[in-house]
Amino acid sequence: MQTRKRSPLASFGLHTGLVLGTVVALFPPLWLLVTSFKPKSEAFSTALVKEFTLANYTHVVQDTYFLTWFGNSLVVVLGTTLIGVFIAATTGYAISRFRFPGMRPLMWVLLITQMFPMAVLIVPLYNTMATLGLLNQPVGLIITYLTIAVPFCAWMMKGFFDTIPIDIDESGRVDGLTPFGTFWRLVLPLAKPGIAVTGFYSFVTAWAEVAYATAFMTGEENLTLAGGLQTFVNRYGSDWGSMTAAAVIIAVPAAVVFGFAQRHLVSGLTAGATKS
Amino acid sequence: MAAQSSRSVPGPADGTEAGPVPGRGHEAARGKQPPRQRAGSGAGAGSSRPQRRDAGAPGPLRRAFSRHWYAWTMVAPVVLVIGLIIGYPLGRGVWLSLTDADEANVARDIGVNHIPATYSFVGLDNYAAVLGDSVFWSRLGWTAFWTVGCVALTFGLGLTLANMLNRKVHGRSFYRVAMIVPWGIPAFVSVFAWRMLFNERDGLLNKVLDGGGIEAVPWLGDPTWAKLAVIAVNVWLGVPFMIVAMLGALQSIPGELYEAAEMDGAGPWQRFRNITLPGVRAVSSTVILLSTIWTFNMFPVIFLLTKGGPEDSTEILVTYAYRLSFVNSPRDFATSATWGVLILLLLVLFTMVYRRALRRQGEVW
Numbered sequence: 001m002q003t004r005k006r007s008p009l010a011s012f013g014l015h016t017g018l019v020l021g022t023v024v025a026l027f028p029p030l031w032l033l034v035t036s037f038k039p040k041s042e043a044f045s046t047a048l049v050k051e052f053t054l055a056n057y058t059h060v061v062q063d064t065y066f067l068t069w070f071g072n073s074l075v076v077v078l079g080t081t082l083i084g085v086f087i088a089a090t091t092g093y094a095i096s097r098f099r100f101p102g103m104r105p106l107m108w109v110l111l112i113t114q115m116f117p118m119a120v121l122i123v124p125l126y127n128t129m130a131t132l133g134l135l136n137q138p139v140g141l142i143i144t145y146l147t148i149a150v151p152f153c154a155w156m157m158k159g160f161f162d163t164i165p166i167d168i169d170e171s172g173r174v175d176g177l178t179p180f181g182t183f184w185r186l187v188l189p190l191a192k193p194g195i196a197v198t199g200f201y202s203f204v205t206a207w208a209e210v211a212y213a214t215a216f217m218t219g220e221e222n223l224t225l226a227g228g229l230q231t232f233v234n235r236y237g238s239d240w241g242s243m244t245a246a247a248v249i250i251a252v253p254a255a256v257v258f259g260f261a262q263r264h265l266v267s268g269l270t271a272g273a274t275k276s
Numbered sequence: 277m278a279a280q281s282s283r284s285v286p287g288p289a290d291g292t293e294a295g296p297v298p299g300r301g302h303e304a305a306r307g308k309q310p311p312r313q314r315a316g317s318g319a320g321a322g323s324s325r326p327q328r329r330d331a332g333a334p335g336p337l338r339r340a341f342s343r344h345w346y347a348w349t350m351v352a353p354v355v356l357v358i359g360l361i362i363g364y365p366l367g368r369g370v371w372l373s374l375t376d377a378d379e380a381n382v383a384r385d386i387g388v389n390h391i392p393a394t395y396s397f398v399g400l401d402n403y404a405a406v407l408g409d410s411v412f413w414s415r416l417g418w419t420a421f422w423t424v425g426c427v428a429l430t431f432g433l434g435l436t437l438a439n440m441l442n443r444k445v446h447g448r449s450f451y452r453v454a455m456i457v458p459w460g461i462p463a464f465v466s467v468f469a470w471r472m473l474f475n476e477r478d479g480l481l482n483k484v485l486d487g488g489g490i491e492a493v494p495w496l497g498d499p500t501w502a503k504l505a506v507i508a509v510n511v512w513l514g515v516p517f518m519i520v521a522m523l524g525a526l527q528s529i530p531g532e533l534y535e536a537a538e539m540d541g542a543g544p545w546q547r548f549r550n551i552t553l554p555g556v557r558a559v560s561s562t563v564i565l566l567s568t569i570w571t572f573n574m575f576p577v578i579f580l581l582t583k584g585g586p587e588d589s590t591e592i593l594v595t596y597a598y599r600l601s602f603v604n605s606p607r608d609f610a611t612s613a614t615w616g617v618l619i620l621l622l623l624v625l626f627t628m629v630y631r632r633a634l635r636r637q638g639e640v641w
Contacts, residue, residue: 006443014440018447021437022454024512028469029461031480035472042480087353098347101340106351113362115623116571119597120616123609124368126601127382131346147362154354179346210576215602226452226464230580233468240472248467258460262453 029251036248040241056245064222066246069228072138072217073207076224079142080206084149085199089191092157095185097169107158113151118211121147127213136222141213145206153198160194161187193264200261207254225250372613373402379607392601395610402614411596412618419592422507426571431513431564434518439552440536441519442526452523459516467580470509471496474581499589502582506590510577514567525559526552561634569623593619 006014053255060066061122091110095103118241120200125144126135134140188195213226220231229250232243341348367600377395384391406412441452458466471482474495482492495505533551542550575594578584582600584591595613601612 001369013441014445017437017440018451020443021440022451023432025458025516028466028473028512029457031400031473032469044472044475044480044483046480046483087357091354094347094350098344098350100344100347102348102351106355109358110354112624113358115389115627116362116366117573117574117594117616117619117623118575119573119594119612120620121362121365122598123372123601123613123616124365127372127609128365128368131383143361146357147365150354150357152363166325179459180350183350204462208464210464210574210579211598214579215598226462226576229468230378233471243468244472246470251461252464253464254465255460262456262460 015069027123032244032247032251035240036244038241038254040239043244056241057249060242060245060249063245064242066225066228066229066249068221069223069225070249072222073224073226075138076141076145077203079138080149081199083142084146084153084202085195088150088153088198089157089188089195090183091154091157092194093161093187095154095158096161097166110155113147116147116156118148122212122215125212129216136217137220140216141206141224144212144216145202145209148209149198149202149205152201156198156201157191157194159250160191160197164190189241195263199264200257203257204254207250285444369613369616372610373617374399375610376401377609377613379605379609382609398610402610403618406611406614406618412615414621415591415593415596418503418590422503422510422592423568423571425507426510426514426574427564427567428569429559430518430567431509433511433515435522435556435560437515438522438526439548441523452519455519456516457526457600458513459520463513464580465577466513467509469576470505470512471581473598474505496582497586499586502586502590506578508579509581510571510574513577514571518567519561521559521563522556525556565627570624572623572626573619593622 015089035043036050036090037054038045039051039053039055042050091106094100095107125147129135129140129144132140134143168186169182169208172186173179177185202262208226210226212223214230217223217227223231223247229243232239232246285548374397375395375568376398377393381395383393437455441448441455445451463491476482476492476494476497479495481495485491485493494501496502529551533555534547537547537551572592573594574592575598578590578592578595582590584595588596597612597615597619600615
């Protein structure tokens with residue numbers, strides 16, 4: 001960080017750049033928000049809100065399957081996040097602390113599966129889910145999303161546990177805690193930033209995934225939000241007003257979770273990234 | 277668990293294969309074997325070895341289990357997940373790519389009737405067909421362009437903005453939060469926001485251009501414009517992650533380095549080249565790799581923004597593989613699986629080359 005005085009020109013350039021970046025970053029979501037408060041017929045007017053209305057919201061909530069989709073997404077997200085973070089944490093801890101046979105292959109597998117394209121798994125998973133009768137079931141999506149969330153989260157948690165001094169584990173052992181007790185009572189509470197990051201990642205994965213959700217969930221009442229939003233604007237018609245209102249309601253929980261997690265994201269991602 | 281222990285058996289077993297068990301007795305004696313170790317070790321490689329039966333000298337497997345069962349239990353769920361829902365589908369995907377499976381011949385239930393699968397093994401025919409088709413190569417060309425373009429722009433913008441944010445500037449925390457907003461919003465929501473802005477007839481972008489007297493641009497209707505549009509949206513989505521990662525890297529560079537360099541009369545550009553760039557190298561190499569893989573596999577932006585159109589011009593490999601099995605009719609599972617396997621091979625190849633290149637330059641990673 002520089003301490004010397006900047007020339008006015010440099011200062012101007014700096015602020016221009018930052019303001020420009022901010023405007024570009026904020027404009028699309030803000031415009032979505034603004035549009036959602038306009039009457040349907042005005043959806044594309046360039047003016048800011050002339051007549052403020054909540055009609056889009058009431059329509060979306062009352063006359064569409066939106067709340068069902070929201071519930072479906074919520075189930076999938078909670079399932080993925082809870083299971084994903086928990087098993088990723090135990091695995092990350094084991095890899096970070098124990099030296100055991102099979103550890104290196106496991107680490108490699110965790111790294112490699114992170115780059116598995118959806119395209120290579122989706123067809124066989126679809127066929128398997130069809131055989132098991134799990135298509136159109138939230139459970140099917142939870143299982144599927146674990147394939148995305150778990151390798152990344154386990155790898156990330158390992159990076160976090162690596163930063164926690166091993167003395168803490170030893171003090172736990174001296175106090176007579178089992179290895180699992182040490183992990184659960186001493187180390188895990190210290191890895192909160194890591195849990196925030198991996199929880200955020202699992203949440204976003206499950207909340208915002210499109211390909212599996214679109215392929216596995218069909219029938220209006222089974223969709224998750226990612227599939228549902230597509231139904232407002234498709235080849236049969238475009239209801240931009242409802243789309244914007246639904247989009248805003250979808251974005252709010254994600255933004256809230258992001259707000260909680262973002263404090264940890266800087267330290268978290270770099271801690272995890274530099275370790276890998 | 278079973279998969280894990282059977283995979284890991286060779287390690288300790290090999291070590292003791294050379295001789296019987298002298299000198300290991302005392303070590304084994306203190307191991308209070310958990311009663312379930314037999315069940316856990318199952319049909320391990322060494323279970324039939326004769327010295328197994330010697331009293332008081334448990335086999336290597338048993339000892340390994342008593343020492344490592346905590347670790348193995350803790351990793352077991354993930355091993356299960358990876359084995360069952362990544363490993364098995366992967367194996368099946370490879371198998372499907374060697375068959376002629378499509379919608380009409382896979383196992384399915386119609387009403388109460390179960391119709392068994394009737395597809396058959398066709399060897400490498402699918403691969404020959406895909407690789408011999410110009411469709412694959414043109415998609416690959418555009419996918420490469422898309423990936424390189426997106427990653428280069430995202431990284432360049434991310435590094436620039438992170439550098440700006442790393443200075444003492446008024447409203448710094450506001451700028452920082454504002455610029456990572458696109459990351460906090462689900463990508464598919466943002467893509468719809470952009471679709472609204474890009475709308476050819478009524479979209480805001482064209483209205484603004486119109487106000488300036490410029491003719492409407494067919495953002496998503498013309499192949500070239502559509503390509504630029506999808507890249508722009510993907511860069512918009514990706515920059516926040518870069519900013520956050522690079523900001524973390526920049527903040528780990530000690531400030532004294534800059535002060536010392538300034539003392540020695542280094543200009544801003546020299547300081548950037550000789551301090552900043554080397555300082556962010558480790559993080560950069562990781563995020564560039566990640567970003568490349570993500571962009572290469574980026575499905576939602578293209579699927580939701582253009583559906584691959586117009587005239588397939590924005591179709592990348594993953595969206596095309598998806599289309600083969602879930603959009604087109606009849607669904608062609610075998611060809612789609614073939615594309616999937618080829619995509620995976622390309623990614624593995626890229627990662628290996630990238631790692632080797634980094635190693636040659638002396639990176640630890």
